[in-house]
Amino acid sequence: MTTAALVLLAIAAALLMVRVLVGPSVVDRVIAVDALLIVVVSGLAVNAAMTGRTTFVDAAVVVGLLGFVGTGVAARFIERRGA
Amino acid sequence: MVRTIGDVLLLLGAGWTVLAAVGVLRLDDVYSRMHAATKAPTLGLLLVSWGAAMHLGGGGAVKILLVGMLVLLTAPVGAHLIGRAVHRSPGDVRIRIDTVDELGTGG
Numbered sequence: 301m302t303t304a305a306l307v308l309l310a311i312a313a314a315l316l317m318v319r320v321l322v323g324p325s326v327v328d329r330v331i332a333v334d335a336l337l338i339v340v341v342s343g344l345a346v347n348a349a350m351t352g353r354t355t356f357v358d359a360a361v362v363v364g365l366l367g368f369v370g371t372g373v374a375a376r377f378i379e380r381r382g383a
Numbered sequence: 384m385v386r387t388i389g390d391v392l393l394l395l396g397a398g399w400t401v402l403a404a405v406g407v408l409r410l411d412d413v414y415s416r417m418h419a420a421t422k423a424p425t426l427g428l429l430l431v432s433w434g435a436a437m438h439l440g441g442g443g444a445v446k447i448l449l450v451g452m453l454v455l456l457t458a459p460v461g462a463h464l465i466g467r468a469v470h471r472s473p474g475d476v477r478i479r480i481d482t483v484d485e486l487g488t489g490g
Contacts, residue, residue: 301390305431308397315404319416327413327469334461335407335420338454339400342424342431345447346393349435354443360450364457371461379468
């Protein structure tokens with residue numbers, strides 16, 4: 301059952317990667333990468349549920365914080381330089 | 384029983400994330416893409432973290448619920464920063480749905 305969840309998350313990541321590659325403006329890519337990092341955090345949570353080990357949960361915390369900081373930096377960049 | 388509920392929550396969260404990805408791919412406006420890319424994956428991650436917490440139990444469950452709370456707090460702030468930057472930026476982002484700019488005049 302957890303394998304099915306991982307397959308669904310992989311489909312979502314692939315669709316978001318299409319938007320990252322196609323996206324007409326920088327803003328679209330930043331939004332898609334932000335959602336992609338949330339998908340990565342979900343994948344780490346599913347992995348922790350599948351294996352029963354909590355090692356990757358710390359990595360999930362780090363990825364979540366990194367996504368927020370990266371989004372803020374990209375927002376400042378867009379505000380100054382244009383989309 | 385608890386593991387079955389956890390499995391259902393994991394699948395529900397993953398399916399919600401797929402719906403968010405389809406929205407990001409299909410919608411044709413920066414603001415509507417942001418609408419799809421911010422709220423739906425956050426709910427998906429919350430469902431996944433609840434399911435994983437039901438699988439893990441104990442300290443790992445608390446930690447993974449804290450991850451969900453962290454993203455629930457930071458994702459709206461990040462989306463607000465991006466939206467404000469798009470609205471203020473000098474570039475020409477194509478906007479199709481919000482034709483009335485309620486923040487642009489009188490400021």
